[in-house]
Amino acid sequence: MAGAGGKNLNLKLKVWKQKGPNDSGHFLNYDANGISTDMSFLEMLDVMNEDLISNGQEPIEFDHDCREGICGTCSLVINGEPHGPDKGTTTCQLHMRRFKDGDTIAIEPFRAKAFPVIRDLIVDRSAFDRIIEAGGYISTNTGNAVDANAMPIGKAEADEAFNSAACIGCGACVAACKNASASLFTSAKLSHLAAIPQGQAERISRANSMVAQMDSEAFGACTNTGACEAACPKEISIENIAVMNREFAISSLKSRK
Amino acid sequence: MSKELSSNEPTGPIEERWQSHKFNMKLVNPANKTKHSVIIVGTGLAGASAASTLAELGYNVKSFCIQDSPRRAHSIAAQGGINAAKNYPNDGDSVFRLFYDTVKGGDFRSRESNVYRLAQVSNNIIDQCVAQGVPFAREYGGTLSNRSFGGAQVSRTFYAKGQTGQQLLLGAYAGMMKQSANKKIEIFARREMLDLVLVDGVARGITVRNLTTGEIESHSADAVLLCTGGYGNVFYLSTNAMNSNVTASWRCHKKGAYFANPCYTQIHPTCVPVSGDYQSKLTLMSESLRNDGRVWVPKEKGDKRHPNEIPENERDYYLERIYPSFGNLVPRDVASRQAKFRVDEGRGVGPTGVAVYLDFKSAIEKKGEAAIKDKYGNLFQMYEKITGENPYKVPMRIFPAVHYTMGGLWVDYNLQSSIPGLHVLGEANFSDHGSNRLGASALMQGLADGYFVIPYTLGNFIANTELADVDTNHEAFKKSKEKCEKSLQKLLDIKGTKSVDYFHKKLGHIMWEYVGMSRNATGLKKAIEEIPKLREEFWKDVRVLGENNFKNTELEKAGRVADFLELGELMARDALNREESCGGHFREEHQTPENEAKRNDEDFCHVSAWELKSEEKLDWVENKEPLKFEYVKLANRSYK
Numbered sequence: 019m020a021g022a023g024g025k026n027l028n029l030k031l032k033v034w035k036q037k038g039p040n041d042s043g044h045f046l047n048y049d050a051n052g053i054s055t056d057m058s059f060l061e062m063l064d065v066m067n068e069d070l071i072s073n074g075q076e077p078i079e080f081d082h083d084c085r086e087g088i089c090g091t092c093s094l095v096i097n098g099e100p101h102g103p104d105k106g107t108t109t110c111q112l113h114m115r116r117f118k119d120g121d122t123i124a125i126e127p128f129r130a131k132a133f134p135v136i137r138d139l140i141v142d143r144s145a146f147d148r149i150i151e152a153g154g155y156i157s158t159n160t161g162n163a164v165d166a167n168a169m170p171i172g173k174a175e176a177d178e179a180f181n182s183a184a185c186i187g188c189g190a191c192v193a194a195c196k197n198a199s200a201s202l203f204t205s206a207k208l209s210h211l212a213a214i215p216q217g218q219a220e221r222i223s224r225a226n227s228m229v230a231q232m233d234s235e236a237f238g239a240c241t242n243t244g245a246c247e248a249a250c251p252k253e254i255s256i257e258n259i260a261v262m263n264r265e266f267a268i269s270s271l272k273s274r275k
Numbered sequence: 276m277s278k279e280l281s282s283n284e285p286t287g288p289i290e291e292r293w294q295s296h297k298f299n300m301k302l303v304n305p306a307n308k309t310k311h312s313v314i315i316v317g318t319g320l321a322g323a324s325a326a327s328t329l330a331e332l333g334y335n336v337k338s339f340c341i342q343d344s345p346r347r348a349h350s351i352a353a354q355g356g357i358n359a360a361k362n363y364p365n366d367g368d369s370v371f372r373l374f375y376d377t378v379k380g381g382d383f384r385s386r387e388s389n390v391y392r393l394a395q396v397s398n399n400i401i402d403q404c405v406a407q408g409v410p411f412a413r414e415y416g417g418t419l420s421n422r423s424f425g426g427a428q429v430s431r432t433f434y435a436k437g438q439t440g441q442q443l444l445l446g447a448y449a450g451m452m453k454q455s456a457n458k459k460i461e462i463f464a465r466r467e468m469l470d471l472v473l474v475d476g477v478a479r480g481i482t483v484r485n486l487t488t489g490e491i492e493s494h495s496a497d498a499v500l501l502c503t504g505g506y507g508n509v510f511y512l513s514t515n516a517m518n519s520n521v522t523a524s525w526r527c528h529k530k531g532a533y534f535a536n537p538c539y540t541q542i543h544p545t546c547v548p549v550s551g552d553y554q555s556k557l558t559l560m561s562e563s564l565r566n567d568g569r570v571w572v573p574k575e576k577g578d579k580r581h582p583n584e585i586p587e588n589e590r591d592y593y594l595e596r597i598y599p600s601f602g603n604l605v606p607r608d609v610a611s612r613q614a615k616f617r618v619d620e621g622r623g624v625g626p627t628g629v630a631v632y633l634d635f636k637s638a639i640e641k642k643g644e645a646a647i648k649d650k651y652g653n654l655f656q657m658y659e660k661i662t663g664e665n666p667y668k669v670p671m672r673i674f675p676a677v678h679y680t681m682g683g684l685w686v687d688y689n690l691q692s693s694i695p696g697l698h699v700l701g702e703a704n705f706s707d708h709g710s711n712r713l714g715a716s717a718l719m720q721g722l723a724d725g726y727f728v729i730p731y732t733l734g735n736f737i738a739n740t741e742l743a744d745v746d747t748n749h750e751a752f753k754k755s756k757e758k759c760e761k762s763l764q765k766l767l768d769i770k771g772t773k774s775v776d777y778f779h780k781k782l783g784h785i786m787w788e789y790v791g792m793s794r795n796a797t798g799l800k801k802a803i804e805e806i807p808k809l810r811e812e813f814w815k816d817v818r819v820l821g822e823n824n825f826k827n828t829e830l831e832k833a834g835r836v837a838d839f840l841e842l843g844e845l846m847a848r849d850a851l852n853r854e855e856s857c858g859g860h861f862r863e864e865h866q867t868p869e870n871e872a873k874r875n876d877e878d879f880c881h882v883s884a885w886e887l888k889s890e891e892k893l894d895w896v897e898n899k900e901p902l903k904f905e906y907v908k909l910a911n912r913s914y915k
């Protein structure tokens with residue numbers, strides 16, 4: 019398994035195995051030997067799986083796709099931290115040079131009532147889609163848009179909108195929160211659309227319906243611990259949650275009238 | 276028997292063709308649209324834009340994707356940007372120039388009418404995306420920013436940092452979710468299409484596997500749109516997402532859809548080099564970096580000094596030297612080949628010697644680190660995470676990698692394949708990029724197809740076609756379901772000794788060695804010999820553990836690799852058949868004295884659309900669609 023320039027590690031893995039949402043699940047121990055420090059964390063799991071298959075043992079099921087930190091599919095809790103120890107880094111971008119020879123690494127799924135386990139380390143995050151469905155869009159049908167430069171938007175607002183829109187919807191915020199709250203996710207979309215002129219027309223109804231949907235899923239309430247922001251691989255700011263609370267307050271006031 | 280294919284493109288002055296075609300096509304009245312259903316496989320830019328637009332028009336859409344949410348389709352990973360002919364910078368751009376650059380960039384192997392239409396609708400795409408709230412980069416005055424990409428001398432690329440694909444896809448996904456709330460789109464995530472169902476020769480549905488439960492499901496509709504992306508993963512290592520595959524296209528090919536120009540593969544010049552044999556994928560460093568980065572290797576062979584210790588006069592900025600007018604911004608095929616030549620000469624860099632430098636030193640000196648960070652921050656960060664090196668201080672090491680496939684299912688001007696009712700959009704079709712795609716044009720094409728082309732042409736198909744009442748109780752659905760169940764069981768029953776990845780890596784090696792950046796008859800013949808052998812071994816000795824009625828990633832991969840093992844052979848055959856070099860297809864036998872691609876317009880100015888003679892046996896006939904160049908004169912491409 020030699021890499022071009024790296025060293026090799028021998029590691030102990032404690033991996034969560036679970037047959038489905040109704041199975042209680044348990045940890046299984048594995049040895050991962052000769053792991054190059056140049057490997058990514060998921061490549062380490064690939065190598066493990068190849069070994070397991072050649073020994074006739076079931077491979078470990080985990081979710082992943084882009085392996086570039088942008089699709090939001092990968093979703094492991096590594097030694098208790100969603101996406102592992104590196105700040106602003108998804109699991110697929112974490113590299114083994116971060117670990118030491120002899121380390122024990124515990125690998126678990128993102129745990130939350132709203133994210134039932136499908137198998138092993140794979141969870142169901144469709145609750146996020148339902149939150150967006152409740153209003154995370156600007157209603158504009160194809161074909162009736164005006165010229166893109168007709169509406170100037172200052173660089174600062176555009177950058178602010180972008181920073182919130184950069185959320186990859188991975189769910190690390192939920193997994194990191196002791197209440198399993200989806201506030202960071204929901205608020206990032208609300209702030210993105212509240213920051214730009216195109217988002218104004220539906221601003222009131224959007225805050226109302228997205229928050230209502232979030233509350234109707236099995237997510238918990240936000241108690242401002244900041245664990246979500248610390249775990250977020252895209253470093254989405256917790257200030258978004260303050261924006262959400264403001265948007266929601268205005269929308270409740272207006273809808274009460 | 277080989278056929279000559281008709282593109283069904285309109286005639287007349289090129290600038291009027293799409294307009295007059297739109298007028299001549301039949302319409303479906305609004306009330307009738309709600310009686311029709313459409314299956315859309317794939318939720319990348321092509322699939323998501325088509326789904327939301329068709330649903331807005333009233334059609335009942337069923338949308339399918341492999342990922343757990345439509346928002347995670349591979350398009351999300353596109354970095355650099357999207358082209359449009361807005362000419363906001365006032366630097367001489369126009370619809371005609373975008374058309375011209377794309378035809379020339381594609382090395383005269385695309386259909387002029389399609390490319391012109393693409394350039395025409397490009398501007399609407401930007402308007403549409405801005406209306407959806409896509410946060411494109413902007414100037415201080417509030418207008419949209421542009422940057423340059425390869426193969427163009429104007430700045431026409433719109434971008435959102437290095438995350439353009441993400442922002443565009445989230446825009447289209449948001450549109451989909453709105454229509455899902457309206458009950459006009461039903462979303463089936465974690466589903467994999469395994470078969471196309473034909474009734475009376477018309478595409479009327481699909482058979483899919485529910486990847487969570489393993490259940491095989493049937494779905495019927497009035498038409499099927501395939502938006503399933505490219506097949507670069509046939510090489511094992513590519514910049515594509517891990518789940519990108521050819522299965523949907525290939526199963527349609529087996530049902531009679533022609534596969535066009537399979538050998539046209541794009542090797543992207545700027546990717547993070549391979550570091551070891553465990554490598555699972557390659558990471559792109561966006562082409563936009565060539566706006567500010569300079570590509571070089573040491574002048575001396577085998578110079579092992581640290582790059583920062585090699586003085587200016589001992590560096591060879593070879594792209595600037597060979598192509599003074601385009602410099603670092605030559606098209607991808609040219610930049611990739613030149614990098615390969617440098618490595619073959621023994622001037623490659625880094626621990627493996629299989630890389631060249633992409634250096635930002637002069638840009639940082641000129642513009643400051645903050646400006647560079649603002650433009651490319653996330654790319655630099657990504658590079659550092661992978662390599663452990665800081666590209667603000669040390670030049671990036673890059674090398675070409677498989678990135679995009681220009682080939683795909685053959686479609687006519689209406690995006691309809693050779694199977695009535697089956698339409699193909701986005702990277703999955705072959706249509707607009709010829710033998711080489713220009714940077715930032717895939718996003719443009721995917722969204723053009725989905726937002727602005729298919730809404731018209733699909734209506735025309737539906738209005739003109741007598742569609743019998745068909746549902747999933749039809750015999751054809753049952754048969755297809757049984758066939759899929761059997762073939763999955765067959766994979767599980769082999770109980771061999773080698774993993775799916777073992778075969779995929781071996782195939783990738785053959786493809787890269789013989790059907791990669793540079794090809795010759797001897798190598799291609801070898802590939803045509805080796806691939807069937809590997810395929811045979813696969814069907815005897817692959818080991819797929821686990822069950823069929825449960826989430827089983829190995830089983831999913833096995834089906835995809837089985838298809839790649841067939842596609843690989845067709846790619847090699849197509850490459851051997853095409854006795855010329857054009858764009859990304861470089862045949863060593865056909866090059867100029869300066870090692871540039873040498874086309875053979877006399878014999879190969881056509882699309883090769885391969886037809887399988889029967890579903891059971893791999894035996895192909897080549898159908899041809901002749902290409903005419905009326906507006907951009909066939910000429911040798913020059914970027915000097």
Ligand SMILES: Cc1cc2nc3c(=O)[nH]c(=O)nc-3n(C[C@H](O)[C@H](O)[C@H](O)COP(=O)(O)OP(=O)(O)OC[C@H]3O[C@@H](n4cnc5c(N)ncnc54)[C@H](O)[C@@H]3O)c2cc1C
Binds near residue numbers: 353354356515716721
């Ligand atoms: C790293 C990277 C960066 C890029 N950057 C740029 C750029 O800056 N500019 C640019 O123009 N282009 C870029 N490209 C190219 C561009 O991203 C793609 O060509 C484009 O996004 C393809 O879009 P698509 O809609 O055709 O397919 P995809 O986005 O690939 O979507 C395919 C969809 O089909 C589904 N699917 C596939 N098979 C099946 C099946 N059997 N059953 C069910 N569903 C299936 C998938 O789940 C997915 O939803 C880049 C590509 C890469 C790899």
Ligand code: FES
Binds near residue numbers: 081082083108110111
């Ligand atoms: S696999 Fe896409 S973000 Fe990790």
